[in-house]
Amino acid sequence: MSTVHVSFDQKAYDVKINNTAHTQIGSEILAVWSLRKIALLTDSHVGPLYLTATQQQLEAAGFDVLPLQVPAGEQSKSLTVAGELIAKMAAAGFTRGDGLIALGGGVIGDLGGVVASLYMRGISFIQIATSLTAQVDSSVGGKTAVNLGNTKNIAGTFYQPDLVLVDSTYLDTLTDRDLVEGYGEVVKTSALDSQEFFDFTGTIQSTQDIRAHAQKLSQLAIAYKAKIVMHDEKESGQRQYLNFGHTIGHAIELLAHGNLRHGEAVAIGMIAMTERMAREDVSSDDLTNALKVRLEAVGLPTSSNLIGTPEFFDHLINDKKNRGGVLNLVALKKIGDPVIIQKKLADMPTFIK
Ligand SMILES: NC(=O)c1ccc[n+]([C@@H]2O[C@H](COP(=O)([O-])OP(=O)(O)OC[C@H]3O[C@@H](n4cnc5c(N)ncnc54)[C@H](O)[C@@H]3O)[C@@H](O)[C@H]2O)c1
Numbered sequence: 001m002s003t004v005h006v007s008f009d010q011k012a013y014d015v016k017i018n019n020t021a022h023t024q025i026g027s028e029i030l031a032v033w034s035l036r037k038i039a040l041l042t043d044s045h046v047g048p049l050y051l052t053a054t055q056q057q058l059e060a061a062g063f064d065v066l067p068l069q070v071p072a073g074e075q076s077k078s079l080t081v082a083g084e085l086i087a088k089m090a091a092a093g094f095t096r097g098d099g100l101i102a103l104g105g106g107v108i109g110d111l112g113g114v115v116a117s118l119y120m121r122g123i124s125f126i127q128i129a130t131s132l133t134a135q136v137d138s139s140v141g142g143k144t145a146v147n148l149g150n151t152k153n154i155a156g157t158f159y160q161p162d163l164v165l166v167d168s169t170y171l172d173t174l175t176d177r178d179l180v181e182g183y184g185e186v187v188k189t190s191a192l193d194s195q196e197f198f199d200f201t202g203t204i205q206s207t208q209d210i211r212a213h214a215q216k217l218s219q220l221a222i223a224y225k226a227k228i229v230m231h232d233e234k235e236s237g238q239r240q241y242l243n244f245g246h247t248i249g250h251a252i253e254l255l256a257h258g259n260l261r262h263g264e265a266v267a268i269g270m271i272a273m274t275e276r277m278a279r280e281d282v283s284s285d286d287l288t289n290a291l292k293v294r295l296e297a298v299g300l301p302t303s304s305n306l307i308g309t310p311e312f313f314d315h316l317i318n319d320k321k322n323r324g325g326v327l328n329l330v331a332l333k334k335i336g337d338p339v340i341i342q343k344k345l346a347d348m349p350t351f352i353k
């Protein structure tokens, strides 16, 4: 078991990485929340597996629980679904003193965070991270978001939770594809962080290896992410590094209409960016290869013919690193050495070519 402490001027919380957390939910939540009503949000894959046991533990600890379940998948990250959840909580008499727990992966965390931050202008929020993406990235740092139409994460808030529980036991029921998707974000974080972490991802050769080392991967990835977000909660500077691979990744994730998972798109985005930054002498050629080896070892895709289509360029305008027609692109000079390179949107077709 280990704990990563995340603190800001106005708020602090623990990320508890503990493989027995799924059996201690009542006491873990009671340690940070006094008795109140809890909206327990999950999705249609995680719900049948873990909702009843989680609800029972919370009720045994004295909480009054409203279970809320949405269809699994990115489609649930919408304002419509968020509005429906807010209406259900209002109908159940939730007040500002109550709370919401997101029990699920990145979709449920991002959606739950939006609902918690909007309901009565903000109620308490906790994440129980059940997917690898959530355990290594999305549950920490307070970015919440929903998609609108065909635009990824276009509406959201920075809203920190009171507690994050990371228990790799949940990964036993995660499909290999969903596991590997999360591993894309691990490779990203290891490349941003240090040669030591990147060398460790070099030892991961299969999904079995990811599962065997999931707890260590969470510890390393969350320690890095916490360090970054504590210094730049609202992403005015170095937090942008966590978006390595995402400018291209988010555009192709949307263009693939559900056929590419987030972490798969990020994997493709990191390779596409590093190849092009090598052409401009920012990154080295061997960096592209080192990333590719790690991603392909576990079956992640590293190329896509969606890059460079007219629709692709249309999506870049919605990147949150676009400032008045100039994109802040995240590149790696070398492992552990990220840098922001500015490119005009108008110059992107030449850069991407
Ligand atoms: N807020 C952030 O900082 C941040 C960071 C990274 C990704 N994200 C977002 O997270 C989302 C991707 O996250 P994700 O990969 O967790 O997606 P997800 O939440 O859709 O989970 C992937 C699939 O795994 C299922 N699942 C989750 N836990 C399970 C378990 N223990 N057993 C069985 N099935 C389980 C889900 O039902 C879903 O079908 C994207 O929307 C992405 O934009 C946000």
Ligand SMILES: O=C(O)C(=O)C[C@@H](O)[C@H](O)[C@H](O)COP(=O)(O)O
Pocket: 137, 141, 143, 145, 152, 153, 185, 235, 239, 242, 243, 246, 320
């Ligand atoms: O926490 C962050 O900051 C990140 O950028 C983490 C990313 O992995 C994540 O996908 C995030 O949701 C992307 O945010 P966006 O601001 O580009 O929508």
Ligand SMILES: [Zn+2]
Pocket: 185, 246, 262, 266
């Ligand atoms: Zn991401």
